[in-house]
Amino acid sequence: MAPIYSRIIATGSALPERVVSNADLEKIVDTSDEWIRTRTGIRQRHIAADGQTTGDLAFLAAQRALEAAGVKAAELDLIVLGTTTPDIIFPSTACLVQARLGANGCAAFDVNAACSGFMYALGIADKFVKSGQSKKVLVIGAETLTRMIDWNERETCVLFGDGAGAVVLEASSEPGIHATCLHADGGYKELLWNPVGVSTGFKDEPNHGVRIRMAGREVFKVAVKTLDALVDETLQAAGMHESDIDWLIPHQANLRIIEATAKRLAMPMERVIVTVDQHANTSSGSVPLALDYAVRSGKVQRGQNLLLEAFGGGFTWASALLRF
Ligand code: COA
Numbered sequence: 001m002a003p004i005y006s007r008i009i010a011t012g013s014a015l016p017e018r019v020v021s022n023a024d025l026e027k028i029v030d031t032s033d034e035w036i037r038t039r040t041g042i043r044q045r046h047i048a049a050d051g052q053t054t055g056d057l058a059f060l061a062a063q064r065a066l067e068a069a070g071v072k073a074a075e076l077d078l079i080v081l082g083t084t085t086p087d088i089i090f091p092s093t094a095c096l097v098q099a100r101l102g103a104n105g106c107a108a109f110d111v112n113a114a115c116s117g118f119m120y121a122l123g124i125a126d127k128f129v130k131s132g133q134s135k136k137v138l139v140i141g142a143e144t145l146t147r148m149i150d151w152n153e154r155e156t157c158v159l160f161g162d163g164a165g166a167v168v169l170e171a172s173s174e175p176g177i178h179a180t181c182l183h184a185d186g187g188y189k190e191l192l193w194n195p196v197g198v199s200t201g202f203k204d205e206p207n208h209g210v211r212i213r214m215a216g217r218e219v220f221k222v223a224v225k226t227l228d229a230l231v232d233e234t235l236q237a238a239g240m241h242e243s244d245i246d247w248l249i250p251h252q253a254n255l256r257i258i259e260a261t262a263k264r265l266a267m268p269m270e271r272v273i274v275t276v277d278q279h280a281n282t283s284s285g286s287v288p289l290a291l292d293y294a295v296r297s298g299k300v301q302r303g304q305n306l307l308l309e310a311f312g313g314g315f316t317w318a319s320a321l322l323r324f
Contacts, residue, residue: 005176006129006137006169008324009071012064013165013292014057015046015279022158029154036158041255045161045280048144055087055096057164058142061288062097069168071136073101078133079108080125081140082117082284084313085147086110089198097140107134113184114192115251115312117141117284118165122308122320123180129171137169141284148194150211159253160212161280165288177322179237181230184316188222191215192313223253223311224260230309230319231265238321242266244305245321249294251310252276252286261309273299283312300324 021044022033036042048057058081066073081094088096094108113120118141128134142164149157169177192214196202202210227250235241242265250258252275262272273294275286282289287308294300302324309319 010069014060119318
C-alpha cells in the first residue's frame with residue numbers, strides 16, 4: 001500500500017488590532033527601544049483587547065485557513081490546538097473553536113507544550129493522518145500570553161505578544177510532512193514557568209500570581225544548544241541535508257536564537273522567515289503566524305522544503321520538515 005502523507009493545503013492567522021511599540025513600553029517600565037531591539041530583535045507586539053480570548057484569535061485564524069483551503073468545517077475529522085492560555089479550564093479551546101466553526105462531532109483537543117504547542121499539535125495531527133485515522137485536520141496554535149504578564153516586570157513584559165495561526169492538513173499520496181521530532185525535559189521546569197494552577201491552588205497574589213517567571217540567560221543558552229541538535233536530528237529523520245532546505249521557519253522568540261540556528265544550518269538570513277520584530281514571542285502562535293506570513297507574502301512557494309522548529313517551557317522542543 002502506498003504511504004499516506006499529510007500535506008499542508010492552506011494557512012491562516014489572526015492578530016489583535018492593538019499594537020504596542022517598544023516606545024510605548026518605555027513609558028511603563030525602565031527599558032529602552034534600543035535594549036529590546038538589540039537583545040531580542042523585537043520592535044512591536046500585538047495585544048489582545050479586553051475580553052478578546054485565545055479562542056477568538058484561534059477561530060479567526062481557523063476560518064482564514066479553511067477559506068484558503070476551500071474546505072468546509074463539516075469536512076474536518078480532527079482539530080488539534082496548541083495553547084498554554086486556554087479561554088477556560090474546560091472545555092478545551094479546541095472544543096470552543098469547533099462549535100463556533102460548526103465542525104461538531106469531530107475529535108477536538110488542546111495540547112499544552114508551551115511555546116512548542118503548535119509543533120506538538122502538528123506532529124500529533126501528522127500521525128493521525130499517516131495512520132489513516134484522519135483525512136482533513138485543522139491544526140491551530142493560539143495564545144493570549146500577555147494575560148499572564150506582569151507589566152511591572154521589564155525582564156518579561158517586553159518579550160511577548162498575542163496571536164494565532166492555523167493550517168489545514170490533508171491526507172495525500174504526495175509528500176507532505178517528511179518528519180516530525182518532539183521532545184521534552186521536565187527537569188528544566190523552573191527556568192521558564194507559571195507555577196499556578198487548579199490542582200496546586202490559585203495563590204492570593206495580585207493577578208492571582210498568574211505570571212511568567214523566566215531565567216532569561218539560562219533559557220537562551222539551552223535553547224541555542226537544543227535547537228542545534230534538533231535541526232540535525234530532523235534532517236537525519238527526513239534523510240535530507242542542509243542544502244535541501246529552502247526556508248527555515250523558526251519559533252519567533254529572539255532574533256539572536258534564530259540567527260544561531262540559521263548559522264548551524266549554513267542558511268543565509270534571506271532564507272529565514274523572521275516575524276519576531278512585528279509579533280514578539282506569541283508562543284504557540286509564533287510558527288503558524290510566521291508560516292502564514294511567508295505563504296501570503298509569496299516568499300514560500302509550493303514544492304519547497306520548509307524546516308519548522310520551536311522551543312519552550314517544560315522544556316519542550318519540536319520540529320517538522322515538510323514539502324509545502
Ligand atoms: N530593559 C532594559 N534592561 C533590561 C531589561 C529590559 N527590558 N530586561 C533586563 N534588563 C537588564 C537586566 O536587569 C540586566 O541588568 P544588569 O546587568 O544590571 O543585571 C541586563 O539587562 C542584562 O540582562 P541579561 O539577562 O544579561 O541580558 P541578555 O543578553 O541575556 O538578554 C533576554 C535577556 C531575556 C532578552 C535573553 O536572555 C533571552 O532572550 N532569553 C531567552 C528568552 C526566551 O526566548 N524565552 C522564551 C523561550 S520560548
